[in-house]
Amino acid sequence: MTLSIQFHQLTKQFGETIALWRAEEQFHPGDRISLLGHNGAGKSTLLHILATLTKPTSGTVTWHLDGEACSDVRRVRARLSFLSHEPMLYPDLTALENLQFINRLYRRGLSDSELVGLLDQVGMAIHKDRLFRTCSRGMQQRISLARALLPEPEMLLLDEPFSGLDGEGVARMKDVFTRAHTCWLMVTHHLQHGYELANRFWIMNRGRLVHSLHKSDLSYEAYLKLCQGSKMEARNS
Amino acid sequence: MSPVVSVFSAMLHKDLRRELRSREIFISSFLFSIILLTVIYFASTSSGVKYELMGAGALWLCITFSGTIGLNRTHQSEMVNNCYRGLILSPADGGWLYLAKVCSNWLLLSAMEVLLLPLIALFFHVDLLQSPGWLALSLLLGTGGFVAVGTLVVVITANTRMKDVLFPVVQLPLVVPALIAGVNSTEVALRGQSPWNWIQFLLALNVVFLSVGFLLYEFLLEE
Numbered sequence: 001m002t003l004s005i006q007f008h009q010l011t012k013q014f015g016e017t018i019a020l021w022r023a024e025e026q027f028h029p030g031d032r033i034s035l036l037g038h039n040g041a042g043k044s045t046l047l048h049i050l051a052t053l054t055k056p057t058s059g060t061v062t063w064h065l066d067g068e069a070c071s072d073v074r075r076v077r078a079r080l081s082f083l084s085h086e087p088m089l090y091p092d093l094t095a096l097e098n099l100q101f102i103n104r105l106y107r108r109g110l111s112d113s114e115l116v117g118l119l120d121q122v123g124m125a126i127h128k129d130r131l132f133r134t135c136s137r138g139m140q141q142r143i144s145l146a147r148a149l150l151p152e153p154e155m156l157l158l159d160e161p162f163s164g165l166d167g168e169g170v171a172r173m174k175d176v177f178t179r180a181h182t183c184w185l186m187v188t189h190h191l192q193h194g195y196e197l198a199n200r201f202w203i204m205n206r207g208r209l210v211h212s213l214h215k216s217d218l219s220y221e222a223y224l225k226l227c228q229g230s231k232m233e234a235r236n237s
Numbered sequence: 238m239s240p241v242v243s244v245f246s247a248m249l250h251k252d253l254r255r256e257l258r259s260r261e262i263f264i265s266s267f268l269f270s271i272i273l274l275t276v277i278y279f280a281s282t283s284s285g286v287k288y289e290l291m292g293a294g295a296l297w298l299c300i301t302f303s304g305t306i307g308l309n310r311t312h313q314s315e316m317v318n319n320c321y322r323g324l325i326l327s328p329a330d331g332g333w334l335y336l337a338k339v340c341s342n343w344l345l346l347s348a349m350e351v352l353l354l355p356l357i358a359l360f361f362h363v364d365l366l367q368s369p370g371w372l373a374l375s376l377l378l379g380t381g382g383f384v385a386v387g388t389l390v391v392v393i394t395a396n397t398r399m400k401d402v403l404f405p406v407v408q409l410p411l412v413v414p415a416l417i418a419g420v421n422s423t424e425v426a427l428r429g430q431s432p433w434n435w436i437q438f439l440l441a442l443n444v445v446f447l448s449v450g451f452l453l454y455e456f457l458l459e460e
Contacts, residue, residue: 051326052326053322053325053326074328075328077326077327077328078328081326082322082326084319084322086318086319086322087318087319088318088319088320088322088323088326089318089320089323090251090255090314090317090318090320091317091318092255092258092259092314093251093254093255093258097251097254101247101250101251102323102327104243104244104246104247104250105244105247105248105324105327105328105329106327106328106329107240107243107244107328147323
């Protein structure tokens, strides 16, 4: 089972503002991509379009399931997970109850002990009976990751997954991403984590996807220079 | 468990569990209803209208206004933390999510009606036991029509800037048929007669409203 994405001339405008301009790329199985760029570069917009949450103003996104183009959005959604700034979990339910709900919605059929095991992966098993609204920002972020992993997605779309996490949380999340048998696209401002974890890099600037590079073609120094150059360019424009 | 039943029961279970834990929607709607009943009672005392004639109307006024508050609140709770996006991204069929949402709103409003009925009997001197079966059916079907429309309309108005104002403004004209039938059916039942004609009309309304909601909910949720 494989899921890949190809997008062509992707543009998104919000009124007069161009958030994304003619972006083109492919996302293959096995890709672990860090999506980098300054604030307002269009990273989250691209992520939302690929997650099927936003429709592009023009251009096309083609999802390939097992090598065949698929236009059934529900089938695509069943095979990808999205971790956004907002946790998409109910404040008046406990961490475990939230996962039980997602488990039934996705018809995964996991037992409670398996769900607790999932929480354990992100270091939240001891807080399984705590109401979600009483958890700190970092704890909520970890539980959100457990939610994203629950459907066993073939592709993870991650919007700044390290925000709000302490050192232990970052280490756990990096460990999950390293060991996961899934490809992912991660928006991050944390350049070091972005380099360590990914095997490809997409760099955006003012709505354009300006660089698409493989890790093998890029030393850490060159990567830093490229990212900082993109920021400088944005600042000067 | 079939996929449809799994999605339906998950959604219903989640909504009821949240409400049982917080009770915020039930308590606010019920307290509002009591205030409304008190105002109607004193207004009818000073105007000299016969209490017995006011019972059905007063009950449906409470259902309408408290129900509007409740429906708005239940949808707002889906907007917190962008939970509705989690629903959109799930492979669950939107139609079944809608039916589960209608069912939970229906149960909450019906529970409130059960508590309101003794107060109606007390304030307006009506005999609830004249034909309890017809009375229950009138309330269940009338509430069903009201909730079926409201659950759909609240999604349409949720992403507008004036959602709190716009929701009742759009919803109330659409539920007028259900309200007219509900009031008349309840009034006839409180007199101990059979409101079969109104019940048939309410049944048809429920079928139409629920079918439209089932077909449109997913599309509206995404938009």
